[in-house]
Amino acid sequence: MVIQRDIKKTMNKAKYDVAIIGGGHNGLTTACYLAKAGLKVVVVERHDYVGGAAVSRELHPGWTYSNCSYVCSLLRPEIFRDLELSKHGLQIIPYEGSASMLDDGRFYAHYQDHDLTYRSIAQFSKKDAEAYDRFGKDVMRQCKIIKPLLKLTPPDPTSFKPKDIMGLFEFAKYFAAKDELGGLGEKEIYDTIRFWTMSVRDYLEEYFESDIVKVHLAGSAIIGTALGPYSPGSAYVLLHHYMGEVDGTVGAWGYSRGGMGSITKAMASSFKSKNGEIKAGSPVTKILIKNNKSYGLVLENGDEIYADKIVSNLDVKRTFLKVVEEKELPSDFYRAVKNFKIRGSSGKLNIALDDLPVWKSIPIGDPAGTGDLHITQNIEEMEGAYDDWKDGKWSQFPYVDMCIPSINDPTMAPQGKHYMSVFIQYVPYNLADGGWTEEKRKEFGKHVMERIGNYSTNFKDIINHAEIRTPKELEAEVGLTEGNIFQGELTMDQLMFNRPVPGYAQYKTPIKNLYMCGSSTHPGGGVMGAPGANAAREILKDLNKKMSTHYI
């Protein structure tokens, strides 16, 4: 009796319809949709600023760093449109080209112009230059299948609920249906299964003969993942990086003007315009649960916030191993969460440059130099970088994805100066020789910069400031467990109805009124917003409310 009265008392105190833990891009996306539907929503954020891993930070006077995520393609245009992000200041700038620099002084490049790309590849192999079109077509077909799946709440194949049966039917439709209905034919299912399970090395081997072509394309398959190019399942990660778009150009990437923080800044502004409330500087220490129902949050300062529904933007491990008490959880669920693969494998350098780097191979002014740049020479070198990671060392010859946003975005650095973002694969979360120290972090940064310096005539002389980030910093600052950028590996065992854990792929959890909306849920990582939008749809469905959206 006493307990019941207590619940009643707290319920009456409930101030919000929904409280969202974490103001990352997915938490904010969920928040916007819920506020748009008329709910009273609060976003509770640990830092003084929102953004999670989509932030712009002035860590060196005059320079703006996109110090976590750095390019944008996956953000669903429907979400952009629904949340009126342009009105709230967001602009995506397309960029042209990408290149790999070779040790022999040549470079391999992709351009916006199709014929230029053909000729660029043909320097290495005419067959590959032609095969690139075939590869492009096959990847596009797979993207066509996957695009509608992103917006789908994964149907549970073990359930006989009408929505799950319909969902599976919907899923099958994209293969079986006729062209008019968007299907690609039953045969495509063979390719899909292959694509989702193969190693990227094997996949590319079926198209290309030239080392540099293969390694250039393979980069997308290892970014952010603790898989090597020979690991089965890595081909899917490539697909995951290709399914975005910039204004209808599938697979294209762009910069968010003003850095990646402009995305979350615009979302926060859109949210506030719908009467949403953001409590920044408020770390959540506990989710309040009684009788298997969540009803509120406890903040670090002891304050409590009550809400009918709680949504966690944190990764699944952080949510259920840190802010929910173990005793509240079914043990099989708890075990599944513990076993969820979320391995740190990436590092990041953010560098303030006093001038534009001059590359030994790419001429000044060539658009190839304005996009993403790489220096890995072949797949074996890439696999070797992965081997180092397995040994608990940072890669001696790391794969780097470098770009200089300030070439295209005039707001990132002072006039004539530049900001360079260097994403590094692989960097372990734990070093085999006794863990990370301040010295080792610096040594790691120096190692990467020296390596980049080998391909430039002036790089080493123009470094003004560098922020060096290992998985440890990514975890400490952003809250991503082990610093995994996707909030969990994008492998087949952790995708679709298995993401994050089997039986809980529909944004719900074993705790009533507690939901998940982060990248740990379907369809996974990247600054996409789809998990956030899907979660919002499920929450609104539970409240018998409709979601007003271009996102169906």
Add this chain to the structure above:
Amino acid sequence: MNTTKISYKKPLLETPFHERTSEHCYSNDWYRWAGYKVAKEYSSTELEYTSMRNTAGVIDITPMHKYDIKGEDAKNFINKLITKDISNIQSNQVAYGIWCNEDGMVIDDGTIFCFNENHFRIFCAERNLNWFSDTGTGFNVTIEDISSSIAALAFQGPLSCKILNLLQVKNIENLKPFHFDSYKIEHHNVIISRTGFSGDLGYEIWCDPSQAIDVWDNLFKFNRDYKVLAAGMNALDMVRIEAGFIQPNADFMSAEQALRPNRMRNPYELGLGWLVNLDKEYFTGKQALIRHKEKGPEKKLVGLDVEGDKPAVGSVLYDNSKKNIAKEIGIVTAAMWSPVLKSNIAIGFVNKEYYKLGSNVYAEIYHPEELDYRKIWAECKVVKKQFFNNPRRNAIPAFI
């Protein structure tokens, strides 16, 4: 530029910027504008468009028609010509106006620069010398077509002021929207107005044709740091649709050119009623416009937020979500996927019952797809035509 010598082999004239535009125009895709060659696309419409929304784009707008109106009746003449009242216009101010025929049907629109009480200059897209001369009967004014004596560039985009400032164009950041003044770019005397077709921060630069190349080169001087691009007509068309600016003979037929009377449109139908001042004593078309206003427009040009991502180019508009019982209620005049808004936008005419904001209409979109058409029945919401309106457009001082 030599306008007197006619070569039948070259029906199109080259603007004073041709030496540069032809250099930049890799795609060799030219557009015919008032007898001149201007670039449709230099090398990538996408990047040219982006320059106007991200850095700055340079557009050769020399072919614009330019008319000098001089004499003691200059102001009265303008006030008779256009539908809005400019009695209070000050020197160095720019007015945007439209002019109609006696039936209150729109002939053209343009910007009107006031140098002083006795000297105005009109910039417009179509030839208007006949109409202006007719209107000028009885006024003490001279009307001169000075089109070929002025070279002109639109310099549009968020960094346009910053770059002019770097070029030591003094005090340019304090030039207010719809104002102009004399400035120096290097040692060249130019007129710069804070006007343009992009709906963003931007300027138009007017100079003597002999200085054209120098002025052009100056605008690209800081390209190592800030990527300024020459932008073509395709890109300009994109930004003007986003800004909700309409164009004669694209969104409506000029009353001087329409063969069929029912193709002519009055200002209320074009959503330009705000440019008509019926309190003004007299102007051409006033009586007809009083009637048009009373009656209310039968159809109206509106903005459309179109479902999905396939542009509704040339689509017919219908009244019902069910195709088999739908009735035609309008037509799309301009449509595009807006990169900056990530929205599928269109401008079109809809009948009376549908022009209220928030109304739903349906567009039948024929989307070309691998040698076939996908027919899409897309819901469209009637919205304001001004899709894109960035605060930096009107900020004073402008961003440097």
